Amino acid sequence: MSGRSVPHAHPATAEYEFANPSRLGEQRFGEGLLPEEILTPTLYHGYYVRPRVTRAGDSSRAGASELRLSEGKFQAFLDVSHFTPDEVTVRTVDNLLEVSARHPQRLDRHGFVSREFCRTYVLPADVDPWRVRAALSHDGILNLEAPRGGRHLDTEINEVYISLLPAPPDPEEEAEAASTDP
Amino acid sequence: MANIILRHLIETPVRYQEEFEARGLEDCRLDHTLYALPGPTTVDLGSARVAPARPVDSAAELPPSQGKSRFQILLDVVQFLPEDIIIQTFEGWLLIKAQHGARMDEHGFISRSFTRQYKLPDGIQTKDLSAMLCHDGILVVETKDPLGTE
Secondary structure, eight states, X not given: OTTOSSOOOOTTSHHHHHHSOSEEOOOOOSEEEOGGGBOOOEEETTEEEOOBOOOTTOOTTTTOEEEEEOSSEEEEEEEOTTSOXXXXXXXXXXXXXXXXEEEEEEEETTXXXXXXXXXXXXXXXXXXXXXXXXXXXXXXXXXXXXXXXXXXXXXXXXXXXXXXXXXOOOHHHHHHHHHHOO | OOSOEEEESEEEEOSOHHHHHHHOTGGGTTOGGGGSXXXXXXXXXXXXXXXXXXXXXXXXXXXXXXXXXXXXXXXEOTTSOGGGEEEEEETTEEEEEEEEEEEEETTEEEEEXXXXXXXXXXXXXXXXXXXXXXXXXXXXXXXXXXXXXX
């Protein structure tokens, strides 16, 4: 169980909801911290945690990857605020939606940094990869959207005919037939 | 042993001072309940900490305290395993590289890598530095001169 990040559970159960959260935090990486940004350590449900200060003006989707699967639409939000728009590429490979981004070395408030990441979403079966649209908001949240129902999901049933192979001739019967024949 | 301050990444005041009198500091290292919430008899954090006012361009460097140059950086590497992280020094620069290959998470697959560079203060060698990865994913690289040695 420990090595598996996505346990197999039925989609209608609570286990599935907890194992497949629609929102994943901590999507920003390679960030420096200042000692002032770490608040007094505290206990949270028996665990020792160190809360951090959040920056003013951060939206609820800051630093997160959010997946929304409604009936008519596939929608994903991803924080790519470390990258400029021309450093982000979105492409689909079959039914995979790939968001990759890299930026060369640049100076931020902690020092020099260069980053690279590639995230792959799996499109549901009824999403047409050609109809994926991407938009980048002013605060660096990438909005990926595609209508669902672009492909019909009718199951094609093809009954396969089972041909009967002739049984191999039994050697004993053959011997008997040969002995009784004359 | 009055007014113990544990250097658990940041100076953390100890709540149950008398607990350490009987048990010793090293035995309590993993007992997080002991130094979790600041109690009524805590030390003033502001006096123990280095002054926050410093120029923006050298934000990673702390100003020299007690005449010795002190260097400390904090880095959030919560997405990476300890074996994914490489720390190097090269001609007065500190390089921290972290990379993890394609890995499955709840939304699909993800791979990340980053490189950070910091200018080391003059005269700081590799042997002067120590690195620590905390359980909550904060990497600390600092000079081996804890405040407690004086």
